[in-house]
Amino acid sequence: MSTGHHEMPFAPMIAAVGTALPPHYATQEETCAGLRRLWAGKGDALALVERVQRSIEVRGRHLAMPVEAYHAASTFAEQNRRWNACALELGERACRAALERAGLLPEDIDQIVFVSVTGISAPSLDARLVNRLGFRRDVKRTPIFGLGCVAGVAGVARVTDTLRAFPAHTSLLLSVELCSLTLQRDDTSAANVIAAQLFADGAAAVVARGAQAARKSGRAGGAAVLATHAVFYPDTEHIMGWDVVDSGFRVVLSAGVPALVREHVRRDVDAFLARHGLSRRDVRHWIVHTGGPKVLEAVAETLELPGDALDRSWRSLREIGNVSSASVLFVLRDFLDEPCARPGDHGVMMAFGPGFCSEMALLRW
Template sequence: MPAPAGSVIAAVRTALPPYRYAQEDLTEAIGDLCLPAGADRALLRRLHASAGVRTRHLTLPIERYATLGDFGRSNGTWLAAGLDLAEEALSGALKEAGLRPADVDLLVCTSVTGVAAPSLDARLAGRLGLRPDVKRLPLFGLGCVAGAAGLARVHDYLRGHPDDTAVLLAVELCSLTLQRCDDSRANLVAGALFGDGVAALVARGSATGGGGGGGPEAAGPSVVATRSHLYPDTERLLGWDIGAGGFRVVIDAGVPGIVRDHLGRNLRAFLAEQGLTTDDIGTWVCHPGGPRILSAVTEALALPGHALDSARNSLATVGNMSSVSVLHILRTLQDAPRPRPGTWGLLVAMGPGLCSELVLLRW
């Protein structure tokens, strides 16, 4: 049987920007930003129609993106808007957990859509009233896997500090990385899939009782075990090329093939170490990388068609929000009907490296 859990998810809260658009209302506007005048838009329209996205939230009104100019202005918008949304998400998560900002011992902050020094976590400390001795860990470069990997590292910390409270904050304003006047397939795919959002997760060590002042009904699952895996010779399949224009997305068509070839074997071996199989998992929390990725995961694990419905629903309503997405899905699972006590869950994500992260949960 698995070892005793080292952490309990006490609360998760998502904050979304105010500008919400239907997918069909974004298609031509993104075409205006990315394609040369008079270019054929057939591929753009196919990508938007097949992305599995119905609505998305953007940091700015869509007409503002043409005026962003250089990377400095985009990054400045990321910093200002990201801080406001981060404050909203983190304040809400702490309140939901029945905790105060001064109760936070570790703040892990991840983003792959902007850069800042001092980092977001340092700038938030005074705004929120965190303790001057709060431990901070800013993360960059993990991309879509960072929600899962960040939760895993928070769990590692709490196993060694069972009296502590830790927060994972994910800030991903993906729309600000869209490259104007770039008609590459990767940029058009990103323009069809990604949305903006921020999520905050509060976790507590085993000696705290887990749920904080929010009571048992506010607490989420325990984290039981985690596993990281890097796939060799895949560094150029996913990530960013960073230049004068900012973050230029790299998305290779070979990523679903890596999922089909490798994820099933790694995941089954991880579960076997815990005395489990895929049949024991009652709740799947999978990063919604896109319809092809979700189909590859379903195929690799021989899952029933409905197993990844939470990921497909998240993709449809808010798009792919990079590291925020798996935390957003966890948030939706807190609403009725919640998983029954004793239900096993598995949180799965992949990101640049190419890598995967697995987090075993139990409600």
């Protein structure tokens, strides 16, 4: 498969990305003060809070609730009710922002893909948004749960794969993650202490158009999705995910993630690019999920990237934390909004998640 200009008319296009953040904001100092109050008297946990704060790089995060509200005991059912209420509001805002940026209306959307790993509902959130925003009665809905952080890129891949079959259609990908609502108050494990300072809340929506729909619109801008690729690493289920317990979702987060990235990612990226006649030298833009400092360092090291290649990922991590599946879409929005890409530039969008797995998308401006 060539990625020359002659192929661009047949590739789906990312037209716009809209984002939304909840109104409550806590600096990392405020978060850590809250954790110290929560785990007062538990010396090992308090020492770990301090060590993580020094290394996590996050300066502050937007949260579904005020910091002090997280101290109250809460059942899984109560947490999930909060998730449903906040996710609906954030999801609506992100969808409206993406549609406005794309110059479209809800009735222009043919398909909605909804991803989340921090709450559950049936009917799923996308069904409630059909009523709230006025999508068409024949809109196709695909809710996806369980992909975690990788779902931002996986969602773009699934949406654009469908648009290759339906080039006259327009699709909407919505990611809503409220990671703070999964806080386990009695869990002082390293994984929970890290998650409490790394993961954050927010929503992102992507409008993607099939080749015919994009040509018909006549709107300039955006990026073509030339190809996508998924990699599953066998026997790594223990690396990342949830243990579902009576009090909700208890995080599983192994220290082995950066090592897996170093072991596999260069080979996988090189093979993906080679199939399309490219190498890493041909890629000007790297849109990488903000998995945390050690993950970003591992990506930069194993791919031998220039020093500034992941600047937007680092900036997003510092300003809003890791918003799970939405994180890479926040970074994508910055690439689309800022005048950094020129026509003809190639980019690779990449994320990792439970499985353990990675997903990639090859973009061209």
